[in-house]
Amino acid sequence: MLRSTTSNWFGVAPAWLVIGIFGLLPMFIMLAISFMVQDPYGGVEWGFSTEAYVQFLFERDLDDSLILNTIYVNIVARSIGLAAMTTILCLIIGLPVAYFIARQPEDKRNLYMLLITIPFWTNLLIRTYAWILILTRNGVVDARLQWFGFEPGTFDLLYTNTAIFIGLVYSYLPFMVLPLYASLEKMDFRLIEAASDLYASKWQAARHVIIPLARPGIVAGSLLVFIPSIGAFIAPELLGGGKRMMLGSLIYFQFATARNWPFGAAVSILLMAFVMIALLVYARAAKGQGLPAGGH
Amino acid sequence: MxxxxxxxxxxxxxxxxxxxxxxxxxxxxxxxxxxxxxxxxxxxxxxxxxxxxxxxxxxxxxxxxxxxxxxxxxxxxxxxxxxxxxxxxxxxxxxxxxxxxxxxxxxxxxxxxxxxxxxxxxxxxGTASVAYRKDLYGKELTSLKEFFEPDEAVKGKVQVFKSPDEVYNMANIYLGKPFCSEDAEDAKAVQALFEGQKPFVVTYNSENQNDNLANGTSIMANNWNGFSMRARMDSKTDIHYAYPKEGVVGxxxxxxxxxxxxxxxxxxxxxxxxxxxxxxxxxxxxxxxxxxxxxxxxxxxxxxxxxxxxKVPESVPVKFGQACSPAAQKLIDRVWTKLLQ
CATH class of the missing domain: 3.40.190.10 (Periplasmic binding protein-like II)
Incomplete structure (x- = not known):
């Protein structure tokens, strides 16, 4: 009995080692830094301080009293809103796409799946720079329009909110399509025929048959889009023009410019907390519904 | 890395x-x-x-x-x-x-x-200042006022550095304030200047100024002198590097x-x-x-x-950035975060 437990333990030791070194250790370093004292020239000094967390909600007045400060709350709220909007847009586009692919014959399905994953072969930063060339004034689209006699700058979406959403939806759409496809592929399409036999309209069939069956995929896909979107950095900075900070840019600013590592670490920890909450909500929703609990 | x-x-x-x-x-x-x-x-x-x-x-x-x-x-x-x-x-x-x-x-x-x-x-x-498209702007840029309190003509066409390092000091030069001030009133003045400039700003960005000037996304943009020289040579557009009379950051x-x-x-x-x-x-x-x-x-x-x-004109002072005290740095960070909140 004892022997088998030990050998089991040794068996999974490599997995724990990898998780520990590459997953948990950096997280604990972050956590530790967030409670240390700021070194004015970057880095941290030894000592315990909760200043970084206090700073998130309050600022110190000249007499050292605390005043409520909404700057960072605004940034968090904007990041959550942006991530939610991205998730909804991905869902609206992703659901019909996944349904379409799931209804194709098998060889075509595999081809479509390959096409969905092709963008991952190139680095996201490079793909986002490509979007700059597409969206900018005198860019790929604007220059073509000029051939047809349009004024330069007719199509100029760079540094707008639309550009941010284009970038985010483009980046994370595959994360929505893949789990949706996984759940729709298993669907028995005779159910839809049955629905229409029973005089259900197409909309009713979608609402009462397809969407409930796709639910595990919807929840998983939404999480996979929401989580990276909330810390998104590249699209808001490069395509949105960086006129408004997001959580990702706030963290970057603290480390790169403000030289306030503890606060940057504290914001990262808070961001991680949001993600944990989202996962917990998912785990609860998954309970009793036979959804795959965790582990993507 | x-x-x-x-x-x-x-x-x-x-x-x-x-x-x-x-x-x-x-x-x-x-x-x-x-x-x-x-x-x-x-x-x-x-x-x-x-x-x-x-x-x-x-x-x-x-x-x-x-x-x-x-x-x-x-x-x-x-x-x-x-x-x-x-x-x-x-x-x-x-x-x-x-x-x-x-x-x-x-x-x-x-x-x-x-x-x-x-x-x-x-x-x-080297220096940090403002590069601009003279053909689109229509005149010579001679004062930092044209950058911080611009004309309606360049609304949505001004590009500002992504981090406060240099542009905060440019604002100090324009307002006649000392660098690294620990006085909250000085920070408020800079804050007001930045807030007033923001409606004219197309992007806070330290990387794409050369491309954006070349294709007209921006008409004036924060730039470094060496980088601006490269833009002029590469793009063959009318890009000039301004030496405003108030001074430049070095x-x-x-x-x-x-x-x-x-x-x-x-x-x-x-x-x-x-x-x-x-x-x-x-x-x-x-x-x-x-x-x-x-x-x-x-x-x-x-x-x-x-x-x-x-070539810095004789009449234009070059003011070099200093190492600010933590208190002064905190004011700078606060102004900048507030601007982009």
Whole structure:
């Protein structure tokens, strides 16, 4: 009995080692830094301080009293809103796409799946720079329009909110399509025929048959889009023009410019907390519904 | 990446520290050391040079503070020279008594960060200001007012640096405020100026200014003089680099010798070497920045020697960034975060 437990333990030791070194250790370093004292020239000094967390909600007045400060709350709220909007847009586009692919014959399905994953072969930063060339004034689209006699700058979406959403939806759409496809592929399409036999309209069939069956995929896909979107950095900075900070840019600013590592670490920890909450909500929703609990 | 660089740097440092004579370990910014100039130095002195690189002043400071780096020459910017002297990290090289010190343009002799010329030899310097499309703007940009309180004509066409480092000091120059002020009232004035400018701003971005100026996304944009010169040469559009009458923000990198350098004598030879016009000209040709040595123009590439971007008009003051106290830095960060909240 004892022997088998030990050998089991040794068996999974490599997995724990990898998780520990590459997953948990950096997280604990972050956590530790967030409670240390700021070194004015970057880095941290030894000592315990909760200043970084206090700073998130309050600022110190000249007499050292605390005043409520909404700057960072605004940034968090904007990041959550942006991530939610991205998730909804991905869902609206992703659901019909996944349904379409799931209804194709098998060889075509595999081809479509390959096409969905092709963008991952190139680095996201490079793909986002490509979007700059597409969206900018005198860019790929604007220059073509000029051939047809349009004024330069007719199509100029760079540094707008639309550009941010284009970038985010483009980046994370595959994360929505893949789990949706996984759940729709298993669907028995005779159910839809049955629905229409029973005089259900197409909309009713979608609402009462397809969407409930796709639910595990919807929840998983939404999480996979929401989580990276909330810390998104590249699209808001490069395509949105960086006129408004997001959580990702706030963290970057603290480390790169403000030289306030503890606060940057504290914001990262808070961001991680949001993600944990989202996962917990998912785990609860998954309970009793036979959804795959965790582990993507 | 940075960690990897540090690890690489550490191993090289250990490997080379053992052998002393005839070596020189330089720790410099990335892509910032002319191979041609180093080859000339090696040939003239017989000293073997090794180069490692860093990407921020903070990295350099952290390494020197940790000690035992094995570096003989480092290239901090002016405000970090001040910090390093204060922290006792740089050694007295007596640079002012070296044979070639007389070659320095009088303007750069005994600068404020090394007032007795005890520590560092000049390496490269440059300015940060505003580049603009003269054809689209329709006139010459002569005052920072046109950048901070612009005309309606450039609404949505102004590009500002992504981080406050230089632009905050530009605002201080325009408002006549001191750098690194700890006075909240000064910060409020800068804040108001930035808030007023924001409706005119198309993007806060330190990278794409050249492309954006070339295609008309922006009409005026924060830029560095060397980078602006590249934009003019590459794009063939009417891009000019402004030297507004109120002044420009400067940066100045120097070659210094850290305390505990194994090859301090070789390091001093290097400092003297780079104060010779024909040597530092090779460096300028490579990195395309100005140097502080009079007479080096004669050895520089023609397009570089004649570039307007690198010539600061006599009447325009160049004000160099300083190392701010934590209290002053906090005000700057707060203003900037509030602006972009």
């Amino acid at each position: 940075k960690k990897l660089l540090i690890a690489l740097a550490a191993t090289t440092a250990m490997a080379t520290a053992a052998q002393a004579e005839g070596e020189l370990n330089i720790y410099n910014w990335v892509e910032y050391t002319s191979p041609e100039m180093i080859a000339k130095f090696e040939k003239e002195t017989g000293i073997k040079v090794t180069i490692d690189t860093y990407d921020t002043n903070e990295t350099l400071l952290a390494k020197l503070k940790a000690g035992g780096t094995g570096y003989d020459v480092v290239m901090p910017s002016q405000h970090f020279v001040e910090i390093m002297v204060k922290e006792g990290l740089l050694q007295d090289t007596g640079v002012g008594q070296m044979a070639n010190y007389k070659n320095l343009d009088p303007r750069w002799q005994k600068p404020s960060w090394d007032p007795e010329a005890k520590y560092c030899a000049p390496w490269q310097w 940066w100045f990198d120097s070659a210094c010798v850290p305390v505990g350098a194994k090859n301090a004598e070789n390091a001093k030879k290097f400092l003297d070497f780079i104060m010779k016009p024909e040597n530092i000209a090779l460096q300028s040709n490579y990195a395309r920045y100005s140097n502080a040595i009079a007479g080096s123009e004669a050895f520089m590439d023609k397009d570089l020697a004649e570039a307007d971007e690198l």
